[in-house]
Amino acid sequence: MSDEPQNIMNEPELEAADPKLLSEQLAAAERQRDEYLAGWQRAKADFLNYKKEEMARLQDAIKYGSEDLVKDLISVLDNFDLALRSLERSGPVEKGIYLIRSQIEDILKKRGLARMEIKPGDPFDPATMEAMTETPSDLPPGTVAEEIEPGYRLHEKVLRASRVILSKQKEGSD
Amino acid sequence: MSKIIGIDLGTTNSAVAVMEGGEPKILENAEGNRTTPSIAAASKTGERLVGLLAKRQSVTNPKNTIFSVKRLIGRKFSDPEVTRDKAWLPYDIQASPTGGVEVKMGDKWYSPEEISAAILAKLKADAEARLGEKVEEAVITVPAYFDDSERQATKNAGEIAGLKVRRILNEPTAAALAYGMNKQKNEKIVVYDFGGGTFDISVLEVGDDTVEVKATGGDTHLGGDDFDKKIQEYLVDEYRKQEGIDISKDALALQRLKEAAEKAKHELSTAMETEINLPYISSDANGPKHFVMKLSRAKLESLVQDYIDRSVQLTKETVTSPAPKGAGYQISDINEVILVGGQTRMPAMVDAVRKLFGKDPHQGINPDEVVAQGAAVQAGILQGDVKDILLLDVTPLSLSIETYGGVATPMIPKNTTVPTAKTQTFSTAADNQTSVEVHIVQGERPMAADNKTLARFILDGIPPSPRGLPQIEVAFDIDANGILNVSAKDKGTGKMQSVKIQASTNLSKEDIEKMKQEAAAHAAEDEKKKELIEARNQAESSLYIAEKAMKDAGEKLPADVKTGVDAKIEDLKKVKDGDDATAIRAAMESLSAEIQKIGQAVYNKENGGQNPDDGAGPEQTEPEPHQPDQN
Secondary structure (H helix, E strand, O other): OHHHHHHHHHHHHHOOOOOHHHHHHHHHHHHHHHHHHHHHHHHHHHHHHHHHHHHHHHHHHHOOOOHHHHHHHHHHHHHHHHHHHHHHHHOOHHHHHHHHHHHHHHHHHHHHHEOOOOOOOEEEOOOOEEEEEEEOOOOOEEEEEEEEEOOOEOOOOEEEEEEEEEEOOOOOOO | OOEEEEEEEOOEEEEEEEEEOOOEEEEOOOOOOOEEEEEEEOOOOOEEOOOHHHHOOOOOOOOEEEEEEHOOOOOOOOOOOHHHHHHHHOEEEEEEOOOOEEEEOOEEEHHHHHHHHHHHHHHHHHHHHHHHHHOOEEEEOOOOOHHHHHHHHHHHHHHHHHEEEEEEEEEHEEEEEEEEOOOOOOOOEEEEEOOOOOEEEEEEEEEEOOOOEEEEEEEOOOOOOHHHHHHEEEEEEEHHHHOOOOOOOOHHHHHHHHHHHHHHHHHHOOOEEEEEEEEEEEEOOOEEEEEEEEEEEEHHHHHHHHHHHHHHHHHHHHHHHHOOOOOOOOOHHEEEEEOHHHHHHHHHHHHHHHHHOOOOOOOOOOOOOOOHHHHHHHHHHOOOOOOOOOOEEEEEEEEEEEEEHHHEEEOOOOOOOOOOOEEHHHHOOOOOOEEEEEEEOOOOEHHHOOOOOEEEEOOOOOOOOOOOOOOOOEEEEEEEOOOOOEEEEOOOOOOOOEEEEEEOOOOHHHHHHHHHHHHHHHHHHHHHHHHHHHHHHHHHHHHHHHHHHHHHHHHHHHHHHHHHHHHHHHHHHHHHHHOHHHHHHHHHHHHHHHHHHHHHHHHHHHOOOOHHHHOOOOOHHHOOOOOOOOO
């Protein structure tokens, strides 16, 4: 019942309005609509991306949360090895000492630490190794002559590169 | 449009940042580090290496490992600086056919631009991997003293790396941008940048959206590396004195010592003393030798005091000398001081700067990353990110509803960005309660009465039922204009009431401050009050549970148990309305212990005395009244 009078009231008004003005207003409104829609879509996308990144970051934080501690403990492990080597030189070493060492290593392994296996003659790979110096040897030049400190990975990340001495040609051998 | 990245192309290290959500964010490289060594190399197998990988082979391949190329870029071979650097840089340097500089890497000669381009290309590739999209444009920073030729060469390096360089930005300006100082009018800013290998001092003046470099100074061959070297030399000397062993010839020992020296330096920024502990560093005829030495902050400071004094002297000269040598200002003219570079973490250095200017320098942003962050801010301005930030309001104070005992239960905590909505389900406090009053308050005080009332309304027509059973869903919804809609709906009948509150966010600053101060001033007493109310509420619940259990057990209950529980109920009722929360809790606990006997008694009867331990009372599944269920 109330619809009809409204229609009657509205139509003359519409006709009276300047069509040019109306189309300008429409264009402005459409522009604004597009701008708002774009802003809203962008904000929504930003939020979703942020959420995804935060989740990934959180997982990383959990995965690599112990990185600093593990890194510090590696140097304890290094020193343990230096101590063992020194003890071995002066005679047989109590088996328990080796067990303690493997206990520490096991704990770190469970947290994602893995020692990188490197042997003499391996090609030098700067992604996992750090060259400390060179020494003349029979191995091909530029390959690993000796590993002086082991390298470790924590999950996929190289936590510490292996420190290696590279082989160089013996003098007068070519 | 792809993102524009900000690059701090440093002499020793570089960093990349990008604007994200209106904030600059450092992008990690492929190796998972936030900075990348500015080093490129041709490995012995002919491979091109950049960054950390190039650094790892630098010792055995010094001739083909190019570092500090920023010292050469855009310069003439005849430049005295080049002559000076040529003397100590281990790689070959020669004049190019046009009088510029060329460096040899592998068996080819390269311009410094090409080496910088190799570094930029890695930064670009790593940034793309992090962002998951192509990067085509960048803002690159250079020292404020770089001339046109050095700036053009840096720009060319970017283009060679496939980057459209939108702006070459001064490093100190970038630092000021990172601290948001571009908005301040007529400020005089000093940027004290103590990097790994260079010390730069810049005096800036911020005008109408412009940052003008008034003077630059410093020492291109003074940096944090000198500090490390000093500490290392000291340690080697001390060890020689103590043990008679020179470890400077042992590559591994020296490397371990170098790392320990750096670590000690970092630790002494926060600790007063540190111990350098390197077991089995060496050995002699008597067996293995260890390195154990304490290093105090005072000792470290005495080792490097000359460097710090020199930097302060240079700063003073740059600020006060008349133009063109300096800015011609008084020290007291300087409004802000910004610290850049990792070495500025050293407390003695901060103190020296503070003493010179008589004010606290800015050091809130990681000094290794502040320039890259500022470059990202500039990139954001160029991209339109910063200008077009949609400003969203936050709720200045918490919005809560009053729950049983007059407690204000927060629905929307303060500082929540609006628009936002929150729904929580509440229940009734008494049996057969047919209406609830929703009282909406604003403020930080724990008791509703102490906060500002925004509105109240009543939702009635709730069917009579035991307390805790009806589910009343209360929804708060604030739109971007701060208009708050609150509705309460009985989930059982679907009956709903709501209220609209205009302008819940536009309190005056003074009002907000006053309300916050009041909350802080009354924090301790409010906490006590709240504790008391909570104890009373819990006492009510306990009484309800106990009385219900007694009723349910009815005749089955032995007389002694009944008398015992009744006595405890009376005890609790006596203290319940008093002001002693501890007494209420004590009475509650003894009642709770007593009512367990009801269950035991009931079970003993039903099971003929077996399994008394399993006798949990039927009231255990009773929903806790007034505990809102999170939706």
